[in-house]
Amino acid sequence: MNILVLETDPREMTVIQKAVNGDDNTVTPIASSAQAWQAFEGGGIQFLIADQDNTDLSQAQLIQRIRTMQTVEPVYILIISSKIPDGVLIPKGDDYLIRPYTAEDLKNRIEIAERIISLTTRLTEANQQVESQAAFDSLTGFINRAGFLRQAAGELERSRRASMPMSLIALDIDNFKLINDKFGAKTGDDVLEVVAQSIRDKSRPYDCIGRWTGDEFVIALPGVIGADAEKVAGRVIAGVRGTRIEVPNEPPLNVKVSAGVASIMRITSTTEVEPIIQSARQAVARAKEAGGNQVYLVFL
Numbered sequence: 001m002n003i004l005v006l007e008t009d010p011r012e013m014t015v016i017q018k019a020v021n022g023d024d025n026t027v028t029p030i031a032s033s034a035q036a037w038q039a040f041e042g043g044g045i046q047f048l049i050a051d052q053d054n055t056d057l058s059q060a061q062l063i064q065r066i067r068t069m070q071t072v073e074p075v076y077i078l079i080i081s082s083k084i085p086d087g088v089l090i091p092k093g094d095d096y097l098i099r100p101y102t103a104e105d106l107k108n109r110i111e112i113a114e115r116i117i118s119l120t121t122r123l124t125e126a127n128q129q130v131e132s133q134a135a136f137d138s139l140t141g142f143i144n145r146a147g148f149l150r151q152a153a154g155e156l157e158r159s160r161r162a163s164m165p166m167s168l169i170a171l172d173i174d175n176f177k178l179i180n181d182k183f184g185a186k187t188g189d190d191v192l193e194v195v196a197q198s199i200r201d202k203s204r205p206y207d208c209i210g211r212w213t214g215d216e217f218v219i220a221l222p223g224v225i226g227a228d229a230e231k232v233a234g235r236v237i238a239g240v241r242g243t244r245i246e247v248p249n250e251p252p253l254n255v256k257v258s259a260g261v262a263s264i265m266r267i268t269s270t271t272e273v274e275p276i277i278q279s280a281r282q283a284v285a286r287a288k289e290a291g292g293n294q295v296y297l298v299f300l
Contacts, residue, residue, distance in 0.1 A: 001025050001114065006036050006050040006057060012080070016049060019106040033060030040066060046073050046117050052081040053099075074120040076113045137211040139189060140196035148210025152220040152273045155208055159222045160267040167229035167263040168273075169219040170280035171199065171236060174256040174292040176215035183247050190245050191215075191255050198239035202232065216284075218277060225263045226297065233259035233295045241293065256293040260284035264300040276300065 003020060007013045008031050020027050030036050033056050039045050048066070050057050057063070057079075066075055079096040094116070095109055135147035143151060152168070159166040173179075173195055180188035192215060199209060199217055208220040221229050237257050244252035260283025262276050279298055287296035 001047060001117070002045060003027050003047045003049060003110075004036060004039055004045050005029050006031075006033065006048065006055050006062075009051065009054045012051060012054065015103050016106065018103045019110060025110075032056060033062040036062055037065060040069065040075070044073075045075065046121075047076050047078075047113055049078045049080065052079055074117060076117050076120075078109055078113060139192055140211050140217075142196060142199075142217070143208075143210045145210065145212055148208065148212065148218055148220075149273065151208045151210075152218075152277070155220045155222045156267060156271065156273050156276075160269070160271065164223045164267075165225040165263065165265045166267060166276075167221040167224045167226070167261055168276045168280045169221065169229060169233045169236075170212070170260045170262075170277065170284045171195070171217045171219070171233070172258050172281075172284045172288070173215040174258055174288065179253065179255075183250070183253075187245070187247055187253070191253070194243050194245060194255060195240050195257060198243065199236050202235040202239050212277075212281075216281070218280070220273075225265060226299065229261045229263055230295050230297050233261055237293060237295065258284050258287040258292045259295045260287055261295060261297045262300055263297065 001024070003025050005013065005016055005027055007016065007029060013029055017027055028039065030039065036048065036050075037060075050062070052058060063077060063079075066077065076094045078094065080099070080101075081096060082099050095113065097106060097109060135143055137144050142148075156166060173191060176188065176191065179191060195215075195217065196211075199219065203209060203219060210218050212218045219232070221232065224232070237259060240255050240257045244254060246252050260280045262279035262283060264271065264276060279300055283296040283298045287294050290296065
């Protein structure tokens, strides 16, 4: 671990280096809060030892600035200070040492800091993993509705800035409720997985794909308009149509899908992604009214 040390007294620095010596740590000495701030902005710093007496720590309000900055990794601060007169508080940190202290005292504090940083880092990683898992649908592996809305909104904004068009495809499995009711949830899940695989195979690797709800899927296609988006939807439908799903004591199921495409050529600062999604879903309904297993295209 890289330990940033804000210290101007050579003797104090020697004590600190002795406390760290022999561990899997490196010491980066700095002489001012400005240098410390620059190091934090560069990233990768999790531990700061700061001498309040011999530096500009308090005047520069460094700790307050660190506490308000957005960092990926947790930051632990150990303040070294002289005895404080009654009624005077040292700046808030995670821990502090009052002079006089020994190298062993400091070494113990560093070991405590390392354990806390390690535990906090693991907790942060675990929370990030939970958040990531919560954004995905466990059956299909696609992002869920909330995740799709966020990503599609980002794609819409990027398309607006680049003056590019955008299309959105909504897909709905024909007669899915009848299949689910007749053959059970396991067969229904098999159908969903088959459709998801076809969508994955027929889309571009970087397309934003989500499971909207139940048997509905959505695909955001930045830079694609009209007939080209219609072709993508047609490829998905053809891929699903060519797949047969085995069911007990019954002929194999021939699954069919309907698709709606909403294309928008001119994206403005007031354009929002949800109305585009609803237009695509309405287009799906039109495709089903026309017999299903086909694409219906609308321009916005």
